[in-house]
Amino acid sequence: MHYKPMGFILGYDVGGTKISAVIGDETGKIHDTLRKRTLKEYGKEGLSAELIAMGEELLRKNHINSIDKVGIIFAGPVDSKNGIIVASPNIIGLKNFNIKKPLEDHFNVPVYLDNDAAAAAISERIFGSGKNVDNFIYITLSTGIGAGIFINGRLYKGSHGMAGEVGHMAIMPNGSVCGCGRRGCWETIASGKGIARRTMENITALRDSTELSKLRSSEIDAKAVFRAMDKGDMFAQLMVEETIYYIAFGIVNLINILDPELIIIGGGLSFEGEKLFKPLRMAIKEEIKSLKRNVRIVKALENGADIGSIAITMYYD
Template structure:
């Protein structure tokens, strides 16, 4: 008999709620834009309303397990959001307790990037790979690491913050406060910022001169390259170089079999992965070793939310991983 799982993804641009099962099938989903001033009480009210709606759509009366993934640092053992970069007023907030009490169901919390790595382990390219790194390449850059078949969380549960490795000393200031982080150079927000900062190039570009500053995104840069815009080409070449430097640092440190890249920017497909593979090979210099860089799951964010309780239950009960 399959398990029905209610999953929440509380992210920077949207809050999504899904109902899925332990075979990785998504039965329903409900989404709403993230509101920065939502607050604790309203957030829980919205989550419960969305959860009830998703369960009704899936014809599920009560979930067997619940997963919550959050875009920001969390204390998974206490069910607490440590800091909230996207929704104000949620720092040191126990997000698990009210959801668990309402549904009377075991509820588990995880950082969104680590949850995506778990989804890859259970349902994606990491299924039969014991040592891999997952990178989410979106507005920011995060990650999750599997070592010898187990998610590596570190001493404080905060391992995998690969976006905050400095790759340019005295580079642009990152949201974390340091300068020259990978995220501050190659995250989606950083790509858009680098375009906007080059005002002369923007004015001279047929593609970008038609866009308002708030319309410039990383996705638009890839679109500009496809249309032959040379400025887009230069911005992407820089971005690929920064990503290659960051990835080679990670690969040299951890020696994974595989690097999986997900997140919105990964949807650029061959326009991202072909030059990135070439750049990484070049950046290895004499330290080259076999490696693969592959795209993440198409529906990774939905599967991440339902994967967290499945994987946590295995950890709690000391069970070997099932092959989903």
């Protein structure tokens, strides 16, 4: 298939398990996608070479001779203003790496960088439920928990460009140690990884579980717990109910601090649909107590991960 060689944007999503490259445009349409497994040992040169090779493969395949801009989403803290990966939890050797420069040198177009949660919030602002909403929070409930925050119509980045690390809000001071070094962080309890950890820690209940006891420890994750609940496993149901309470607890903290009009929830847990959203809305309503206000809780865009790298080039351009 041939496209007119104008107005195209090359986007990348560099995650812990996979790297996605997309060709899109400013309508939010994704014309083609390429995905590869993330290698921990890439390093600076290896990652740069992989991104360039994936981009060139997409351009050749779609007969595109030129692009207007490049957007990069990275799963970790970044300095978006200067195009620097501050730290990398998933790929070795990327600390303080200017990822913009090698791609700008190769493609000879502007390159934009942001983290995954901020990019998803920008996607929602341009293409999704956040359109025409000045105060909202996008929360990703995935392996970890992160957020992108819009205040008075602008993405809030904070003094050091690292606002939105809501997963490191401690909600259980004597809880498990988080990767950040603190105890009881929200993401150690309520993320996908948190559900799996709490399930595995309940050894006696796990042995008595009708469904989860059939699985190897490596097979127990958030998705498996929800599937077990669907089959009537009472222990799995308890784990899901407990998790929803912890998610609501953190969300109510954010509502009380920021007073948003809208909470948008994405990430892997959001794919559970109303099994998550219906009890979560009820738990938030209960937990907010006397400080009640009208805050909508909605599901994120289905293709937010793909269009996030396109959206950041439009927002920062």
